[in-house]
Amino acid sequence: MPRVVFTPVLQRHVEATPATVPGATVREALEATFAAVPRLRGYVLDDQGALRHHVVVFVDGEAVRDRERLSDPVTPAAEITVLQALSGGST
Template identity: 55%
Template sequence: MPCISFTGHLRRYLPVATVEVAGDTVGAALSALFEREPRLRGYVLDDQGEIRRHVAIFVGGERRALAHPVKPEDHIYVLQALSGG
C-alpha cells in the first residue's frame, strides 16, 4: 500500500504519523486517511475539496494533483508550500 507522510508543521495540530493507506490515486489514499482522522481533511483540502493553496503534495519527486495515480510502493508527502510564508 502507498505510504503517506506529513510535514512536521502539521504535527503541531494533529496526531499524524507516517502511515500506509489503500488507494490508487493521491485523492483516494487521502480519503481513506480522512476516514480515520476526520479533522485532517480541513487541513489538507479547502472548501471545494481542492488541495489547499499553500499545501503541496509530492510523489516521486514531483508536485502532484489529487487525481495522480499512485502505486503500492509509492510514498506520498504532504508538505507546506513555501508560498504560505
C-alpha cells in the first residue's frame, strides 16, 4: 500500500503523521488519510476539493499534474509526499 508523508510544518497545526493507506490514485490515498484525521482535509484541499494553491504533492519524487481531481495513479510501493510550496511564503 502507498505511504503518505506530510511536511513537518503541518504538525504545528494538525496531526499529520506518516501513514500507509490503501489507494490506486493520489485522491484515494489522501482520502484514506483524511478518514483517519478529518481535520487534515482542510489543510491540504480547498473548498472545491482541489489541492490548495500553495500545497504541492509528489509521487516518488514527481509532482502530481492533476491538481483538481488528483487522478494521478500510485503503485502499492509509492511514496506520496505532501509539502508546502515556497510560492506561499510571505513576510
